[in-house]
Amino acid sequence: MAGSSDRAIERRRIRVLMAPRTVLALIVGIVIAALAATAWHVMSGTGSVVKKDPAAPSPPPIVAEEPSGVPSPDATVVVYVTGQVQAPGVYTLPAGARVTDAIAAAGGMLPDADAAAQNLARHLADGEHVHVPTPGEPPPSDAQPGGAAKSSSGVNVNTASATELQEIPGIGPALAQRIVDHRETNGPFASIDALDDVSGIGPALLSRIRDSGATT
CATH class of the missing domain: 1.10.150.320 (Photosystem II 12 kDa extrinsic protein)
Known part of the structure; x- marks a missing residue:
C-alpha cells in the first residue's frame, strides 16, 4: 500500500510541474535571465574609458602664415607730386597707395589739369615723380607719363x-x-x-x- 501511495504522489507532482502555467513561468524566467546577462555584458564592454597616454606628444599648434605679397601696415612710399595740383611737394603715403592718393595728398587737381594724362588707379612706386600736366604739356623727363614708364618697344x-x-x-x-x-x-x-x-x-x-x- 505504501508503494502505490508513493507512486500516486509522484505522478501528481509531475503533473503539477508539467502544468502549462508552470512551464510558461519557467520559460519567462529563463528569458529574463538571458536578457539580464546580455545587458550586463554589453554595458561592461562599451562603458570603458580610453585614457590618453600622458607620454604621447601633443600635435604642434597651427600657426597661420601671413599671405606673401601683402605690404606691411607700416610700409610707406615717398613720392614727388608736381604740376597742376593745389600743393606740389614730397609726400609719404602708405605702401600700396595709388596715383589718385598722391594727387589727393597734394590737395587735388587744379581746373587746368589734364586729368586723363594719369592712370589714377596705378600703384605708386617709392621715389616716383607724379606730374599732372596741362592739356598738351609734355611730361618732365623724370616723370612717368600716364602713370607708367614708356618702354623702348x-x-x-x-x-x-x-x-x-x-x-x-x-x-x-x-x-x-x-x-x-x-x-x-x-x-x-x-x-x-x-x-x-x-x-x-x-x-x-x-x-x-x-x-x-x-x-x-
Whole structure:
C-alpha cells in the first residue's frame, strides 16, 4: 500500500510541474535571465574609458602664415607730386597707395589739369615723380607719363592684357577692357589708327597713344 501511495504522489507532482502555467513561468524566467546577462555584458564592454597616454606628444599648434605679397601696415612710399595740383611737394603715403592718393595728398587737381594724362588707379612706386600736366604739356623727363614708364618697344595693343594696356597714357581700366573686348570680337588691330573704332578713343587720345610708342 505504501508503494502505490508513493507512486500516486509522484505522478501528481509531475503533473503539477508539467502544468502549462508552470512551464510558461519557467520559460519567462529563463528569458529574463538571458536578457539580464546580455545587458550586463554589453554595458561592461562599451562603458570603458580610453585614457590618453600622458607620454604621447601633443600635435604642434597651427600657426597661420601671413599671405606673401601683402605690404606691411607700416610700409610707406615717398613720392614727388608736381604740376597742376593745389600743393606740389614730397609726400609719404602708405605702401600700396595709388596715383589718385598722391594727387589727393597734394590737395587735388587744379581746373587746368589734364586729368586723363594719369592712370589714377596705378600703384605708386617709392621715389616716383607724379606730374599732372596741362592739356598738351609734355611730361618732365623724370616723370612717368600716364602713370607708367614708356618702354623702348612700346605696348603691343594686339597682345597686351587689360592691365598692360593701362601703361599707355590716357588709357584707364574701363577703356583697356573695351580694347581687349573689341580685339577679341573683331580680330587684331591692323594699325594704331584702327583703335579709333573703339568707343571712347578719339583723335586726341589716339595721337597720345601713337606718341607713346604703342605698336600693333
